[in-house]
Amino acid sequence: MTCYALLYSGSHSSINHKINKLSNGLCLWVFSNLDKGRLRIDCSTVIIHKHINNIKLVRFWPRKTIILEHIIQKTKNAMANQYIDLDTLKFILYEVHDLQSVLDQARYTDYDQASVELFLNAVKDFSDKELFPFFREMDEQAAHYKEGEIIVHSQVRNYMKKGGEMGLISALFDYEIGGLQMPNIVVTASAYIQETANNQLPGYIGLTLGAAELIVHFGNASLKETYIPKMITGDWGGTMCLTEPQAGSSLSDIITTAVPDGDGYKISGQKIFISGGDYQGVENIVHLVLARIKGAPAGTKGISLFIVPKKRLTANGDLIPNDVNTLGDFQKMGQKGYCTTHLSFGDQNDCEGWLVGEPNKGLKYMFLMMNGARIGVGRGAAAITMAAYQASLTYAKERPQGRSLTSTGKKDASQEQTLIINHPDVKRMLLLQKVATEGALSLVLLASKYHDLSTTHSDPKEREKYLHLLEMLTPIVKTYPSEMGSVSVSNGLQVLGGYGFCNDFILQQYFRDIRIFSIYEGTTGIQSLDLLGRKIPMANGKALELLSTEIMSVIKEASEFSELVPYANKLGAKLKLVEEVLQFLMPFAQKGDYERFLSDATVFMEFFGNIVIGWLWLEMATKAQSALASGDTRYTGDFFNGKIHAMKFYFKYELPKTTALAEVLMNKEVLTVAADTKMFA
Numbered sequence: 001m002t003c004y005a006l007l008y009s010g011s012h013s014s015i016n017h018k019i020n021k022l023s024n025g026l027c028l029w030v031f032s033n034l035d036k037g038r039l040r041i042d043c044s045t046v047i048i049h050k051h052i053n054n055i056k057l058v059r060f061w062p063r064k065t066i067i068l069e070h071i072i073q074k075t076k077n078a079m080a081n082q083y084i085d086l087d088t089l090k091f092i093l094y095e096v097h098d099l100q101s102v103l104d105q106a107r108y109t110d111y112d113q114a115s116v117e118l119f120l121n122a123v124k125d126f127s128d129k130e131l132f133p134f135f136r137e138m139d140e141q142a143a144h145y146k147e148g149e150i151i152v153h154s155q156v157r158n159y160m161k162k163g164g165e166m167g168l169i170s171a172l173f174d175y176e177i178g179g180l181q182m183p184n185i186v187v188t189a190s191a192y193i194q195e196t197a198n199n200q201l202p203g204y205i206g207l208t209l210g211a212a213e214l215i216v217h218f219g220n221a222s223l224k225e226t227y228i229p230k231m232i233t234g235d236w237g238g239t240m241c242l243t244e245p246q247a248g249s250s251l252s253d254i255i256t257t258a259v260p261d262g263d264g265y266k267i268s269g270q271k272i273f274i275s276g277g278d279y280q281g282v283e284n285i286v287h288l289v290l291a292r293i294k295g296a297p298a299g300t301k302g303i304s305l306f307i308v309p310k311k312r313l314t315a316n317g318d319l320i321p322n323d324v325n326t327l328g329d330f331q332k333m334g335q336k337g338y339c340t341t342h343l344s345f346g347d348q349n350d351c352e353g354w355l356v357g358e359p360n361k362g363l364k365y366m367f368l369m370m371n372g373a374r375i376g377v378g379r380g381a382a383a384i385t386m387a388a389y390q391a392s393l394t395y396a397k398e399r400p401q402g403r404s405l406t407s408t409g410k411k412d413a414s415q416e417q418t419l420i421i422n423h424p425d426v427k428r429m430l431l432l433q434k435v436a437t438e439g440a441l442s443l444v445l446l447a448s449k450y451h452d453l454s455t456t457h458s459d460p461k462e463r464e465k466y467l468h469l470l471e472m473l474t475p476i477v478k479t480y481p482s483e484m485g486s487v488s489v490s491n492g493l494q495v496l497g498g499y500g501f502c503n504d505f506i507l508q509q510y511f512r513d514i515r516i517f518s519i520y521e522g523t524t525g526i527q528s529l530d531l532l533g534r535k536i537p538m539a540n541g542k543a544l545e546l547l548s549t550e551i552m553s554v555i556k557e558a559s560e561f562s563e564l565v566p567y568a569n570k571l572g573a574k575l576k577l578v579e580e581v582l583q584f585l586m587p588f589a590q591k592g593d594y595e596r597f598l599s600d601a602t603v604f605m606e607f608f609g610n611i612v613i614g615w616l617w618l619e620m621a622t623k624a625q626s627a628l629a630s631g632d633t634r635y636t637g638d639f640f641n642g643k644i645h646a647m648k649f650y651f652k653y654e655l656p657k658t659t660a661l662a663e664v665l666m667n668k669e670v671l672t673v674a675a676d677t678k679m680f681a
């Protein structure tokens with residue numbers, strides 16, 4: 001039996017409660033002290049409050065008399081829809097980033113927009129049923145270590161199985177190996193939908209996919225045959241094992257060792273912080289491990305990649321333990337349902353590993369996947385930002401508090417309270433959430449499109465161009481959604497006032513969950529070094545030149561609409577500011593003063609990332625403006641006007657921050673490099 005409990009937001013001590021049994025077997029708990037037992041609420045004020053097992057707690061503010069069944073229907077609708085704005089996802093996917101230009105590539109001829117739409121709707125349905133209902137539970141029932149294994153929520157098992165059956169692991173792969181050969185941009189959209197519903201479960205599939213992708217790209221035929229079929233069905237999980245206690249950001253310091261042994265290697269060493277490192281529900285876990293073959297050169301040039309399964313196959317096909325030992329699970333502030341394990345390989349000198357590709361090329365191979373993983377991390381952060389925005393928006397539309405100012409500058413206490421969404425400061429916070437949410441989504445989908453075109457375009461020159469663009473955007477995709485997403489979710493929490501800080505509401509979980517995204521897969525500091533130190537100078541500035549051309553083409557398109565001209569001009573001025581900043585910074589690199597050149601790389605990331613998002617907002621507004629001009633009715637006028645308004649908000653409140661950041665970047669004072677560590681005493 002499903003129960004719905006309604007909580008009145010007033011003082012609990014004054015609440016009488018009664019239980020209403022409804023004809024359809026549902027049980028509704030009503031807490032009410034209003035009008036001598038008459039329930040007076042406006043169903044539009046009902047929002048999902050909390051999930052505890054099969055009980056759904058619902059919070060409401062009293063208004064008008066309503067019918068109980070109506071509340072239940074409203075509750076169900078709210079549960080199904082509250083974490084994502086699918087229209088915006090589809091608008092950006094189909095219209096802004098022109099999905100068709102990807103579907104036109106020969107590899108994707110079996111797909112059209114209608115089949116993509118069907119797939120995405122199925123993923124949303126799957127997320128409503130298999131992901132969102134478990135999101136809070138997974139936080140409350142954190143993964144934990146018990147007697148040599150990690151106990152995770154039972155839904156992990158169902159998710160791997162059903163996700164595998166649905167093709168969520170195999171979607172990207174070729175038909176010949178059982179894949180669906182779907183475009184990356186569509187798989188990204190699908191993962192994004194899932195992550196808005198529950199940002200913990202998709203990690204189990206994401207890592208399995210990433211590990212399988214490594215084997216597909218670099219493994220020999222025998223490795224592919226052994227591992228891929230089991231991994232793409234979700235029967236076996238996968239991980240990426242890079243980090244060691246002494247080797248976090250600095251992977252050149254990895255010491256896990258591989259010693260040749262027959263046709264394989266004996267592996268020994270420890271890996272920490274391994275996501276999805278051990279859990280029930282899969283028959284085996286395939287670890288992709290970075291290790292050093294005995295005698296290999298020092299540094300990154302001596303790192304190789306190995307498949308090290310938790311259980312290895314015997315000659316007759318049985319699975320036996322492979323001396324991979326689970327030592328613990330890191331207890332974290334967020335993403336508590338997504339296990340983070342400490343693994344030890346070869347304690348009994350009986351851990352076998354198989355080399356992937358050639359010796360000493362492991363980091364290069366891993367980087368190929370890490371770039372995908374970096375986009376995946378940006379996508380996850382963008383998804384949480386979206387879910388948090390939806391939750392705050394729902395609240396702001398339902399919470400009455402305070403009154404608007406009258407023309408005398410005073411408030412009229414005899415009037416009913418207004419909803420908080422009517423306060424300009426709440427609108428400001430929601431608009432900030434909107435621009436961060438949709439800007440991040442657009443960025444993530446664009447990077448995925450570049451990925452598709454860099455691998456499938458028929459013209460090799462175009463492939464090279466898109467590869468440059470992808471490489472340029474990758475550190476920004478990892479960073480902007482993570483960093484600005486945190487700010488956005490924090491604002492979302494603020495929209496709820498005191499309730500935002502309380503466990504009763506979901507915002508605090510989003511706030512905790514998103515914090516890791518600027519840390520794993522390379523911290524913001526490391527991404528920023530990559531952006532300024534490698535990507536900007538890459539190929540003599542070729543990638544930057546290509547990106548500038550893309551930005552200029554949107555400026556040109558926007559300039560055709562008189563309403564957008566001022567914004568196009570502003571963006572053009574910011575492109576010039578980028579040049580100015582680089583003219584100031586590059587001479588440090590040319591003189592060999594790299595420490596100074598890169599000392600403010602993170603400030604540069606914030607500066608440059610902000611301008612990139614400005615570009616994407618201008619693009620979105622241009623598409624919306626053009627749709628309005630052509631009388632496009634696929635979306636409402638409010639929808640299109642909302643995009644144009646949000647762009648204006650971005651250009652008023654966010655883009656000007658780059659002026660101050662440029663001032664910091666071009667300031668001659670050197671305060672960090674020069675700071676003597678003694679001054680921190």
Ligand SMILES: Cc1cc2nc3c(=O)[nH]c(=O)nc-3n(C[C@H](O)[C@H](O)[C@H](O)COP(=O)(O)OP(=O)(O)OC[C@H]3O[C@@H](n4cnc5c(N)ncnc54)[C@H](O)[C@@H]3O)c2cc1C
Binds near residue numbers: 242524526
């Ligand atoms: C929840 C979670 C899940 C994870 N999952 C995985 C996984 O599945 N597989 C895996 O292999 N790893 C995983 N990690 C590890 C993660 O990738 C590392 O934590 C991360 O790369 C940073 O390494 P570190 O923690 O050792 O920090 P450190 O490298 O010690 O960095 C500490 C600080 O110093 C800065 N810093 C370090 N070096 C430099 C430098 N050269 N220049 C400027 N600043 C620098 C960093 O930016 C950071 O602010 C996970 C970590 C967590 C917390």
